[in-house]
Structures are given as structure tokens and as C-alpha cells.
Amino acid sequence: MVTILVADDDINILKLLTIYLTEQGYKVLQAKDGSEALEVLKKSTCDLAVVDVMMPFMDGYVLTKEIRKQYDIPVILLTAKNQIEDKELGFQAGTDDYLVKPFEPKELSFRIKALLRRYDYPAAEPILRIGNTTINKMSYEVQIGNQTFLLPLKEFELLYFLMYNPKQVFSREHLIEQIWGLEFQGDERTVDVHIKRLRERFSKVTDDFQIKTVRGVGYSLEVQRT
Template sequence: MARETILVVDDEIEIINLLEIYLMNEGYTLLKASDGAEALELLNTHHVDLIILDVMMPNMDGIQACMKIREEKQMPIIMLSAKGQEIDKITGLSIGADDYVTKPFSPLEILARVKSQLRRYKYLNTPLTKDENEMIINDLVINITTHKVSIDQREVKLTPREFAILKVLAKNRGIVLSMEQIYEEVWQEPFFEANNTIMVHIRKIREKIEVDPSNPQIIKTVWGIGYIIE
């Protein structure tokens, strides 16, 4: 179970109570504050691994609090804001927030983002030498040598073909690959236009590694072109 401490800063008690249920159920320790000033006081007296920070609050809002926090601390910050306040997202990310979620949100989405940010932060700040045989994409770890795949520290069983497709996409991270490119790289034979093999395999991979396969966050579809891991 997780043991990290999460600081939730929001003036809406209903949101704090909702997040408390989900975060504590995952084993996280929770600290709560109703505005930015109270959050800064807690940071002076407690170790915090990640902050969930609302934008609109009395006394000191989330933008001001984020700026003050970033003067000294580097833990991940996930900002919350009402839907449609695009300027808050731009401002928050530009002053040091690591992620941004609009209200209303799914608690499971928040939980997934918390895990992703904590994993990335630990990985970037670990003093250990990076394993050259591993590719790490947020919570996804692909070991090229052992052919093992894990998501959020949970091992995932992929078939050899599924692993090969995932490896090709991961090695070309940030590049859109067509079904033809993926097929010919993995199968080493010509691709036929009517062949839906790649679509079937991608669907099966998503079912194993995505939190919500119907709304994939790892392997994304670029309609009319192919697939990408951003």
C-alpha cells in the first residue's frame, strides 16, 4: 500500500471529503487545507509528497499558493479548476503546476494522475542508475530484456505480439505510426489494406494497460493515420 502524504487544498468540503475516501483507501496519508495560506503553514510543519491544489479559493488562491510553493519546493502539484477557465490552466502550468484537472472530475481520474505524478517524480529524482533495458512511460514500465510489462507496479501479461507492438510504439514515443508501419515492423511482411490485425491487438493491449480502455491515455488513436504513445 502507498505511504506517501497528499495535501488537498480546496475550500469545498465536499470535494475534500470525496478525495479523502479514495486517497486513504489507496493507503495515502491525507492533509487538508481550505486555502493557500493554510496549505503553506502545513508545508512548513509536514513532509508532503504531492499537492492537489484548487485555483479558486479565498484568502490566497491556488495560483498565488503555487508560486509561493515553487520558491522552495519541487513536489508534484495537480491543480483543480472549474470547467471553462482555460486561462487558469495556462497560468497554472506556466508557474510550475505539473498537471491540471477540470471540475467536475472523476475521483478515479484524480487517483490515476496522483499515481502517475508520484511515479514520475520518484523516477526523475532517484539516485540509482537508470536501467537501459527499461522504458518508463508514466506508470508503464517495459523491460526489453525480460519482456516484462508492469502498470502502476502491477505486472501485465502480454502475448509476444502484443509486447512487440507496445515496444514499437514506445520506442517511437511522440511519433504517429500507421497500422502499416506497425505491422511490417512486427510481422516483417507486407501489410494488406483490409488487415485489421493491428486494431484487434491494440484493443487487447489497452484492456490490459489502460485505466479506462474506452478513453485510452497511453496508446492514443490519431484518426485516419494510426497510433501514438505521447
């Protein structure tokens, strides 16, 4: 059963979401602030977190950053604000999605299902190996021979996704959805920038793989034959 952590200092929201999500077949764990939410995560395995921005002791932005440091689960931020600056803070903190109050519980359910699908791809195989290259989803490290690389989060996730699906061509739009999420406010050039950085990091280090541009379509990771 999928377990969802709901962190909100509004008791009514906690009750509403607990009832609704339980009816949807999820197990729900509650927290009334960010500090309590971290304690819940230490004791229980959760598959997704729904986090309110305005909470006492530790707000949703700080909590999201802490979750990102310690756990590989999707996060949805809930807020009463609808300013672009607040969304920017949320995505900088590492949230996967953003939902403005008031909202329909059904919309939250749609977003939860979409994020669980996105996060499902690495679950079965946390460590990938191609030639002398190893990419570890548990430690977020890339090792090539005796060299270890620590990448920025989105670069790592993009490389992992491409390596998990070698020889498949993905459009920029598809990569944005998979790596940055449906609520991403930037444009498709973000993908180009991250691909360029990955090429600069690894093109002179290994021949195990190459990220190729498929003109008019997108990108594909090609594996070197041995």
C-alpha cells in the same frame, strides 16, 4: 506511506477526496486555503499537492508558485474552469497537471500515480556528478569547476533527467511527458528549444557531457570518457 496535501475551500470536496485517497492507501492532509496549505507544508513532509484554484486569502495559482519556490513535489490544480487561458495560468504558475471539476476521483488517482512515478527518478540521488560537473536537485544549481549556473526550472529538470539517464535515447514525446506532463499544451519543438539553450550554455564551458541528437528518434546525453 505517500502523503498528499489537499487544499480546497469546499468542505465537501475535502471530505470526498480524503475518504477516497485514504481508501487508496494515501495519508491525506487538509487545508482550506492557500495560507493554511503552506503552514501544513512547513510542519509536515508531503509527496504531492492537490490544489483548488479558487480559494480565499491565497488562490491556487499563487499557492502553486510558492510550492515551486520551496518544495520539490508535484502539484495538480483543480478548477471549475475549462478555458485555455486558465490552463495557461496554471502551467505558468508551475503546476504539473490540471483537472477540471466535476471529475471522477478515479481519474485523479490515475494522475496522482503518474506524477509520483515521474517524480520518483530524482529521489534516490539528489546530487549527480559527471567529471567536474555537479548538478544539485536540492539547490537547483549546476556547478562546473568554480562556476555556478542557475537555470530556468524546465531547463534544469531536462538536464537532470538526461544526466540521471546517460547514454539512453529519449524521444521528444517521452521528454515532454517526463518534464512538462501529460497535459502540456505545446508541441515537441519546446524540447528542441530547451536542448538548444542547454547546448549554448554548456558546450563551450565543459567537455564532461554532450547532448546528442539521434536522428529520427530524439536526444541522448553522452558522457566524456576520461
